Amino acid sequence: MPTPSTPARIAIIGGGPAGLMAAEVASKAGVAVDLYDAMPSVGRKFLLAGVGGMNITHSEAFEPFVTRYRERAPDIRPLLESFTPQALRDWIHGLGIDTFVGSSGRVFPTDMKAAPLLRAWLRRLRDNGVRIHTRHRWLGWNADGSMRLDSPDGEISIAADAVLLALGGGSWARLGSDGAWVSLLEEQGIAISPLRPANCGFEVASWSQHLQQKFAGAPLKTVSLALAGNPPRKGEFVVTASGIEGSLVYALSAEIRQAIEHDGSATVMLDLLPDHSLDKVIRALSKPRGSQSMAKHLKRQLSLDGVKAGLLRELSPTDAFDDPQRLASALKALPIPLVRPRPLDEAISSAGGVPFEALDEALMLRQMPGVFCAGEMLDWEAPTGGYLLTACFASGREAAQGMLRWLAGR
Numbered sequence: 001m002p003t004p005s006t007p008a009r010i011a012i013i014g015g016g017p018a019g020l021m022a023a024e025v026a027s028k029a030g031v032a033v034d035l036y037d038a039m040p041s042v043g044r045k046f047l048l049a050g051v052g053g054m055n056i057t058h059s060e061a062f063e064p065f066v067t068r069y070r071e072r073a074p075d076i077r078p079l080l081e082s083f084t085p086q087a088l089r090d091w092i093h094g095l096g097i098d099t100f101v102g103s104s105g106r107v108f109p110t111d112m113k114a115a116p117l118l119r120a121w122l123r124r125l126r127d128n129g130v131r132i133h134t135r136h137r138w139l140g141w142n143a144d145g146s147m148r149l150d151s152p153d154g155e156i157s158i159a160a161d162a163v164l165l166a167l168g169g170g171s172w173a174r175l176g177s178d179g180a181w182v183s184l185l186e187e188q189g190i191a192i193s194p195l196r197p198a199n200c201g202f203e204v205a206s207w208s209q210h211l212q213q214k215f216a217g218a219p220l221k222t223v224s225l226a227l228a229g230n231p232p233r234k235g236e237f238v239v240t241a242s243g244i245e246g247s248l249v250y251a252l253s254a255e256i257r258q259a260i261e262h263d264g265s266a267t268v269m270l271d272l273l274p275d276h277s278l279d280k281v282i283r284a285l286s287k288p289r290g291s292q293s294m295a296k297h298l299k300r301q302l303s304l305d306g307v308k309a310g311l312l313r314e315l316s317p318t319d320a321f322d323d324p325q326r327l328a329s330a331l332k333a334l335p336i337p338l339v340r341p342r343p344l345d346e347a348i349s350s351a352g353g354v355p356f357e358a359l360d361e362a363l364m365l366r367q368m369p370g371v372f373c374a375g376e377m378l379d380w381e382a383p384t385g386g387y388l389l390t391a392c393f394a395s396g397r398e399a400a401q402g403m404l405r406w407l408a409g410r
Contacts, residue, residue: 015132044175054114056099069382085386088390091393097109165371166396199347203339211311217239218307223248225268229255267337272331273304282325359373
């Protein structure tokens with residue numbers, strides 16, 4: 001990378017993966033880097049993502065990998081071509097952390113933890129001279145272009161030759177991603193796409209009291225969900241007191257949210273027996289049940305009980321239980337009407353943010369030369385599975401390279 005002709009200093013606002021990666025790239029080029037974060041320590045959401053297993057990226061081929069970014073795939077592609085998922089794994093290995101590919105194709109550190117990776121990374125950054133300032137909340141700009149920050153010693157002003165904003169999205173405010181930056185950029189005339197929940201649960205109009213009390217929190221395994229216009233997806237999810245959530249729901253969350261925004265509601269079709277054909281289910285239900293109850297008949301013939309049987313009762317017409325064909329059809333396509341996503345602060349990630357149209361190819365704001373953006377605050381979304389983190393790392397790296405080019409060309 002080019003280096004500035006005179007000593008330069010950059011300020012990075014936000015200590016998540018994008019900000020930390022930018023700090024590494026810039027500091028290795030000999031630029032003085034000050035990184036500011038509002039929280040008592042950096043990488044808090046990164047550490048939370050590692051609870052239960054640090055899914056760092058995905059091993060699938062590059063072309064299908066890029067499609068996971070949906071309509072923003074053309075904007076994300078150049079970032080990933082510059083820093084591929086394999087390059088990310090190699091970078092992790094350089095920190096002394098080995099990785100492996102799980103059965104689903106997801107990539108994890110061998111110990112499945114985020115903390116050792118973050119500790120090794122922070123040691124490298126400090127060795128490179130990066131100065132990390134915690135409990136420093138960004139408040140916007142002064143009239144002279146300097147940055148305003150609320151620090152433990154009160155409000156301070158800082159000047160830098162270039163600035164990277166890597167402030168995250170709007171989910172998990174308690175970890176630092178509170179979306180407070182939106183109004184600060186809008187004050188500068190930057191049009192921001194509204195922040196919306198992504199990889200989130202959804203609510204139904206209402207569950208019966210019986211279903212809430214007996215099955216809230218119960219997992220549904222080996223089922224499939226489908227939304228009109230999309231092929232069914234197989235997996236698992238959880239019934240909640242207000243609706244549904246879990247990995248299978250997250251995989252469809254963008255489409256469900258968009259349908260609700262467009263139509264006011266969305267209906268997903270639940271297949272309780274995706275490994276059984278409709279004909280097989282009809283034959284099983286058509287067998288004589290004698291004096292057995294329908295509940296026992298379903299369990300004996302189809303191993304259907306618990307929360308699956310509860311949902312079948314909740315969402316099927318009562319008279320369907322008298323007709324094996326209608327009941328089989330319900331088992332294979334049970335409609336769940338969804339009316340709204342769960343609140344943004346509960347979502348794993350957020351959609352919306354700074355549009356790529358407001359940025360040049362180096363991720364610099366066109367209206368604010370010297371101010372760059374990266375990470376989840378950009379207007380893109382992706383499913384869980386390592387795609388979110390990969391794009392955050394790649395965008396931070398690209399923004400840092402853009403800053404170095406911009407500084408060298410001044």
